Amino acid sequence: MAGVPLIEKNIPSDGVMCQYGTGSHLVAWEGYTLPAPIRPRIKRFSMPDASVSPTTPPFHVLITGGSSGIGASLALRYARPGTHLTLWGRNTERLENIAADVVRKGATADTLSLDLSQTEDALAALRKTDDANHIDILILGAGLGDIRPEGALTETAEQVRDISLVNFTTPVTLATEMASRMAVRKSGRIALIGSVAAFHDLPVATAYSGSKAGLARFSTALHAAMTPHHVSVTLISPGYVDTPMSQRLEGARPFLVSSKRAARMITRAIGQGRAHLLFPWPFAVARFLEMVVPRAIVHRLLRMAEVKQRPTQ
Ligand SMILES: NC(=O)c1ccc[n+]([C@@H]2O[C@H](COP(=O)([O-])OP(=O)(O)OC[C@H]3O[C@@H](n4cnc5c(N)ncnc54)[C@H](OP(=O)(O)O)[C@@H]3O)[C@@H](O)[C@H]2O)c1
DSSP, rough: TOOOEEEOOOOTTTSSOOOOOOOOOOOOOOOOOOOOOOOEOOOEEEEOOOOOOTTTOEEEEEEETTTSSHHHHHHHOOOOOTTTEEEEEOOHHHHHHHHHHHHTOOOOOEEEEEEOHHHHHHHHHHHHHHHHHHSEEEEEEEOOOOOOOTTTTSOOOOHHHHIIIIIHHHHHHHHHHHHHHHHHHOOEEEEEOOOOGGGSTTTTOHHHHHHHHHHHHHHHHHHHHHHTTTTTEEEEEEEEEEEEETEEESSSSOOOEHHHHHHHOOOOOOOOHHHHHESHHHHHHHHHHHHHSSSSHHHHHHOOOOOOEEOOO
16 A cells, blocks of 8 residues: 555563554544544554654554453553553443543543443444554453352353353454454454463363363464464463452462563563463463373362352442
């Protein structure tokens, strides 16, 4: 495309963008007011050109689950001048608070409250957002972590349906739409937040471990498909991270990681375009053990584990 400026956006090795351009526009959900710059073609992530025009649109990061925990910490980590954060969640008040913190750090932000169990609505919202302002990094972090109710033999059918939609169906739908768009642009990064639970047959959380297992295989398969098209897809498999989700669990949370530290590791992995980040390392050992120890023994041990969860507040 002759005459279209080629802008190279920058992600240093820690995965956080440096400032480029002014990125001064503020976006409301309905009213995108970009000063109609010609959309740049984005080739590779590398140092910005000193001659980047002040009308360059900001680097755009969309985070689902941006209202809490890991998603909120990621939003704060990416927040800096020249970056626009689009934060999705359900709780409007918490979304607005995080957005205000992001703006205080010099970025721009907008929020959308939506229920990700409504896959069609989420897909329409993603298309609308990307049409208005190309997404550079999509982080699919929202998740439900409910386990079997105390004393029940299984999770409820409704629980399993909702967990499947929020943890698997909607994120893989959004990731696929974004991957096809980014592949055409030959640039972009997608991260899916799974869990180490993907690698274990958890009797009290069949839907959680099952949905995260599906997400894990989807993510690494999409990574394989997208690599030739300059789109990176990163699977994040955390152990215990100190967020409202894990705080609901009664009992020990071994090798607990703060959400700030988790965000640091995650942004670095996304910046490096890694296929998979699993942390902290003892869970990599547990994954290996589960593969080599006979399944009947593993299942017996897992059935013995007492796991209780407080209701959501
Ligand atoms: N914390 C851990 O120990 C841990 C370990 C492994 C994996 N993970 C994964 O990390 C991700 C983030 O979890 P977290 O620990 O940060 O938990 P969190 O603090 O409870 O945050 C969960 C996020 O998901 C959003 N969400 C949940 N259901 C939704 C729905 N139906 N529609 C839209 N948004 C929805 C929540 O939005 P609202 O609050 O606004 O409803 C919130 O922003 C999840 O995918 C989780 O499975 C967490």
